[in-house]
Amino acid sequence: MAKLFGNLHLVLAIGLVAALALMFGFADSVAIDGNSIGRWLHLFFGVLWIGLLYYFNFVQVPGMPKIADEHKPAVTKTIAPSALFFFRWAALLTVVTGLWIAMINGYMVNALTFAGNPYENLIGAGMWMALVMAFNVWFIIWPAQKKVLGIVEATADEKAAAAPRALIASRLNTLLSFPMMYAMVSANLG
Structure with a gap:
């Protein structure tokens, strides 16, 4: 075993x-069709994405000040880059599979423009929150973390400026995750 x-x-x-x-x-x-497979993959990637978001916000970030300086490279050089790899790709694949589901079920435009029924409008609100969150992952958190973790060259000032930018975007994603998940789960009841 x-x-x-x-x-x-x-x-x-x-x-x-x-x-x-x-x-x-x-x-x-x-x-067994594109809808059921899409929903299954959407759920898998969504759980991976939000699980890692919560890991960063509930475990890693609050735990780093408690780690002795000589042990921090274990997190910043090994664990964080790997977690960020899965985090950003799970974000992208969650969005892609979600849009796929909306497209093949014929409600993508109505949902994204809030021009549909309450079900479509609620799922649309969730979709927009997820799009903002994925944008934060790829265009704010990841570029900032590359500097903070030393994946790309950055001055001490650039690293210092990048850390709070990444934290704010990550905390915004945590905040948005609660209403986003409510929209996603509740809209499926309609």
């Missing part, structure tokens, strides 16, 4: 096979 669960790629592969078995096991009674 330790060998199985010690190998992340094997665990992911087995999880994928189990999901496919579940899908095809119920294929006679449940449609």
Whole structure:
């Protein structure tokens, strides 16, 4: 068991096979189409994205001042860059799969323009919040973190200015995540 669960790629592969078995096991009674696959991927990427957002805001950022200076490079040189890789790509893929779902279900324009029914308008509000959050990830948080973590060259002043910029964008994303998730979950009840 330790060998199985010690190998992340094997665990992911087995999880994928189990999901496919579940899908095809119920294929006679449940449609397997672009919508169901899109929703499944949207949920996976969304959980990964928001989970990492909460990890950064609830664990890593508050925990860094408690870490001895000689141990901080373990986080800033190894853990944070890896977490930020999954964070930014999960953000992008969450948005792409969400837009895919809205497109194939025919409500994307109505949702984004608030020209639809209450269901479409609520999901549209969630979509706009997610778009703002993804923008923050790719165009504010990630460029700032590259400077802070030393991934790109930056002066001490540039690093000092980048840290609060990344923190504010990250905290805005945390703030927006609550109403965004409400919109996403509640709109699906309509």
